[in-house]
Amino acid sequence: MRNAVQLEGGLILTTDNSGGIGMKAADVVSVPDRTTARFAARVALLEQWAAGAEPIAALIHNFSGPESWLAYEDGVRDIFEEAGIAVPAITGSTETNMTLLQSAIAVTMIGKQNRTVDEEGVIWFTYGVPLVGNAVLEQEQHIASLRSIHEALQSGLIKRLWPVGSGGLLKEVRDLFGIDNVTIQSPLDTAASAGPATCVLVAVPVGGVAEAKAHFGENLHELFVVR
DSSP states (O other): OOSOEEOGGGEEEEEEEEESEESSTTOSEEOOHHHHHHHHHHHHHHHHHHTTEEEEEEEEEEOSOGGGHHHHHHHHHHHHHHHTSOOOEEEEEEOOSSOOSSOEEEEEEEEEEOSOOOOTTEEEEEESOOOOTHHHHHTGGGSOOHHHHHHHHHHTSOSEEEEOOTTOHHHHHHHHHTOTTOEEEOSSOTTSOOTTTOSEEEEEEGGGHHHHHHHHGGGEEEOEEEO
């Protein structure tokens, strides 16, 4: 697993946070609160899938004030609708004693494992483009589609998923294979931050490459790993 925690009973815990992104005057990136929550929830959801789990509950940790709660809740709900899956129970907590100068939110998900993580007989690809900050909003057409990923997982078109985070593609590949000196060849910037997991690694069965290319489209690129 990537950053997930496995609990008793096959439960999986994942989380992501966001700071300085929202509607407060001191925020570094100015976007609606709903958008901020959507991208934080996106990462937590992808981490669930990477662990072979589906979410059964989502928790919002809201440090931006009570006026942000409904928008945050809508943003979390949006991500499940975008993926084409049922919206789980959503709850959480809001900081009401202190007023922060910048927006801050964390989204935690609890899921249940229902899929075996497997990478035997696969070819690794990247899907999506690493984006961060305002580029996430300006180039949404290059962001890996949650619906496409979930459909591919359900159909067996991909056997494993690995989100790319702020450390960039090369770091994630090294973490995935557990080899510090591995190198890669890709048309993407291998050091660029992928922000809210705008790019993911997917393991495609050897016999399913043509189908995967048709399913994912132009943002799917083969990844050449040199060990």
